[in-house]
Structure formats: structure tokens, C-alpha cells
Amino acid sequence: MKPGVKICALLGDPIEQSLSPDMHNDAFRDKGLNYIYIASRVKPSSLAEAIEGSRALGIHGLNITIPHKVSVMALLDEIDEASEQIGAVNTVVNTNGVLKGYNTDAAGFTKALAGKNVDAYGKQAVVLGAGGASMAVSYALVKAGASVTIMNRLAHLDGASRLANKLGSISHNPVQAMSLSPQNLEKCLETAEILINATSVGMHP
Structure with missing residues (x-):
């Protein structure tokens, strides 16, 4: 590492499957930027310590992944408007010790749809899961003009219902929650035209 290198990190559990370190470090090298990107497995019980540690160490920025996208919000100094509406953060910028949270998942998802020439306006969308990723995807679909059904396991249906109610207040189209069962799915x-898996099922390891 060169003197003055700026450190960025991914915090999550698990993180072994993540391609982020390779992608970011390759980009830093290509652009000639004096940055390094690392991944750190952080248990939920250690998240507060990890966030304060990043502040103390002057970590330049953080990516936040499963299962911390919601719980990290209470540990930050500032939250941008999109994150407030979505209810989840996936990016943290450290500016002179002030930690501000952002959500780039929704914009990234919208860009991915556009890249596949998918127009969500007026379409019926089904989103599986009600965690941080689902919040961003559902928000993006609502903003794009889709009707959204958020499906989650019966034991965690309250989370899906809260998300549906929250997004319903900013949507001109129906937003509903439903238990995820074979019959309901x-x-x-x-009638669904868009199906999104926003659960951790299928993630390696």
C-alpha cells in the first residue's frame, strides 16, 4: 500500500461470497486511485463496535450488506432522503468523522431494469422477502409506477406489512403484503410480470 491510502470496507455476515473487493480494487487500480477495499465479517452483536471503529480509524467509506442494512441506520449521524424513505442503508461515507448513510440499491436496481429494457410502469411486480434488499427494490418499483406484492414468510409477515403500508403512502398503485406460501406464490x-427474489435463498455459501 502507498502512504496515505484510503480504506473502504464491506461489513456483513456472511461476506465470503462477495465479489465487491475484487471489483472495487480492480477499479481503483484502473483509475490510479490510492484506495484499498476490504471485506470484514461482522456479527450483528458487533455492528455498533465496527461502526465506531471505522469512525476512529478514519475508514473512508463502507458498504453495508446482509443482515445490517436496517440496523445500521440507528448508528449513523446522518441519513439521506432516499434511505429514510426506503428504510435501509447500503453505503456509508465518513467525512471528518461524520458518518452519513445512503442507499444506492434502488438506483442500481432501476438501472439494471433499464439495461434490460424493462419498463415497470403499470406492471404487476412480486418481490420475495422484506429485508433491506427488498425495501430498496420495492421502493424502486413503486417509484417506477408498478403495483407491488411483497411476499414474506408467515413468521415475518409483520415486516412485509409495515413495508407495504409505508410504500403505499407514496404510491399511486396498490402495494400489498402476503405470506409466502406455494399456494399464494x-x-x-x-398475473405477475416482474418477479424479484430479494431473499438470501440461493446465496453462496
């Missing part, structure tokens, strides 16, 4: 897919 089959029924929803009869």
Missing part, C-alpha cells in the same frame, strides 16, 4: 404469478 402460484396465485400471484398468474
Whole structure:
């Protein structure tokens, strides 16, 4: 590392599957930037210590991934408007010790749809899961003019219901929550035009 290197980090649990360090470090090298990107596995019980440690060490920026996107918000000094509306943060910038949270997931998802020439306006969308990723995706779909059904396991249906109610207040189209069962999913897919898996199912390891 060169003197004065700026450190960025990914915080999550698990993080072994993440391609972020390779992607960011390759980009830093290509652009000639004096940055380094590392990944750190942080248990939920240690998140507050990790955030304060990053402040003390002068970590330049953080990416926040599963399962911390919601819980990290209470540990930050400032939150941008999109993060407030979404209810989750995936990026933290440290400016002279002041930690501000942002959410780039929604914009990234919107850009990915556009890249596939998918226009969500007026379409029926089904989102599986109600965690941080689902919050951003559902928000992006609502802002794009879709009707959204958020499906989650019955034991965690309250989270999906809260998200649906919150997004329903800014949507001109229906936003509803439903328990994720084979029967309900089959029924929803009869009319769905967009299906998003925002759960951790299928993630390696």
C-alpha cells in the first residue's frame, strides 16, 4: 500500500461470497486511485463496535450488506432522503468523522431494469422477502409506477406489512403484503410480470 491510502470496507455476515473487493480494487487500480477495499465479517452483536471503529480509524467509506442494512441506520449521524424513505442503508461515507448513510440499491436496481429494457410502469411486480434488499427494490418499483406484492414468510409477515403500508403512502398503485406460501406464490404469478427474489435463498455459501 502507498502512504496515505484510503480504506473502504464491506461489513456483513456472511461476506465470503462477495465479489465487491475484487471489483472495487480492480477499479481503483484502473483509475490510479490510492484506495484499498476490504471485506470484514461482522456479527450483528458487533455492528455498533465496527461502526465506531471505522469512525476512529478514519475508514473512508463502507458498504453495508446482509443482515445490517436496517440496523445500521440507528448508528449513523446522518441519513439521506432516499434511505429514510426506503428504510435501509447500503453505503456509508465518513467525512471528518461524520458518518452519513445512503442507499444506492434502488438506483442500481432501476438501472439494471433499464439495461434490460424493462419498463415497470403499470406492471404487476412480486418481490420475495422484506429485508433491506427488498425495501430498496420495492421502493424502486413503486417509484417506477408498478403495483407491488411483497411476499414474506408467515413468521415475518409483520415486516412485509409495515413495508407495504409505508410504500403505499407514496404510491399511486396498490402495494400489498402476503405470506409466502406455494399456494399464494402460484396465485400471484398468474398475473405477475416482474418477479424479484430479494431473499438470501440461493446465496453462496
